[in-house]
Amino acid sequence: MxxxxxxxxxxxxxxxxxxxxxxxxxxxxxxxxxxxxxxxxxxxxxxxxxxxxxxxxxxxxxxxxxxxxxxxDKFVVKESHTKYKVSKGSFVPDSAPIIEMVQIPIYGVIRAGYDSLAEQRIVGYEGVSKDTVKDGEYFYLIVKGDSMIDEGIHEGMRVLVKSQSHCEHGKIGVVIVNGDEGTLKRVYYEGDTVVLQAANRDIPPRILPIYDVRIQGQVKKVEFDV
Structure with a gap:
């Protein structure tokens, strides 16, 4: 910046x-x-x-x-808690459950070398249930590339990511290595090294010193539009 x-x-x-x-x-x-x-x-x-x-x-x-x-304008996209009543029928009774919604950012790319939200490209916002993201800070990332296609994660899909600097062993993380853009890989720890495993038979695993890997978050959910 x-x-x-x-x-x-x-x-x-x-x-x-x-x-x-x-x-x-x-x-x-x-x-x-x-x-x-x-x-x-x-x-x-x-x-x-x-x-x-x-x-x-x-x-x-x-x-x-x-x-x-x-x-x-401080509230162009306000982090609002909008309440919706959910019912299977057209008639919504007073006893219908209320879902509180919050707006979270969508990123088109997470770029290496940029440590700040201000330097990342926000392409929009999405309303999600407050209960879905109550355990931390979240963002959406639009998938780029084909590193996870064997798990059905294709370019253009969105992944819901919990913002954190550590990814659990065997889970999918948003990872930045050696000046690359943020990419999705399964993360495995072996002593002082990290194994980044793609879900694409054409992309071999990468074994790197743990300090060379920067994790931006852990994927919690994959979505696609129809």
């Missing part, structure tokens, strides 16, 4: 933090970083990593575009 962009995001973070009456320490505790990190974000010395930026949007209850300085 360039310096000007850092400054815009930093100013927005400070403005929004003051708006909810948080100190830098309180905000840091809320999103899982120390006070110095918050101070560096606000002064433009550093940009918040993807997982922290997503948490900031949630804490501030603002649109990601506002945090990034792309709009002056």
């Amino acid at each position: 360039n310096e000007k962009r850092n400054n815009v995001v930093g100013e927005r973070i400070k403005e929004l933090r003051n708006g909810i009456g948080y100190t830098q320490i309180q905000l840091g505790e809320k999103v899982g970083v120390n006070r110095t990190s918050i101070a560096n974000y606000e002064t433009g010395k550093a940009s918040p990593p993807l997982d922290i930026a997503i948490k900031l949007v949630s804490v501030f209850n603002c649109s990601a575009d506002y945090l990034l300085g792309n709009t002056e």
Whole structure:
């Protein structure tokens, strides 16, 4: 992220933090970083990593575009909790269950070398049940390439990803290695190495030192449009 962009995001973070009456320490505790990190974000010395930026949007209850300085409207895409009644028939009784919905971002590409939400390309938002994502921060990623086609995951599908820096053994993670864009691979740990296994017979597994692998999240659900 360039310096000007850092400054815009930093100013927005400070403005929004003051708006909810948080100190830098309180905000840091809320999103899982120390006070110095918050101070560096606000002064433009550093940009918040993807997982922290997503948490900031949630804490501030603002649109990601506002945090990034792309709009002056804080609630163009509000992280709203819209309530819907669900019923099998056309008549919806008062006793019908209520589903609370939240909006989460959709990314077209997760690019290597960019640690901040501000530098990633948000292509839209999707409403999901609050219960589906209540255990953490989530985002959608549009699948690129054919690395997982043998598991029925094709280009253009969307995967629901829990933002985290560790992927469970044997699960599908969003992984960045050696300047590549974020890609889907099954992740296996063997001592101090990581085995990245594609689901494509033409792509051999990669065995890498654990510190060479950057995980952006773990896939929780695969979707496709019909």
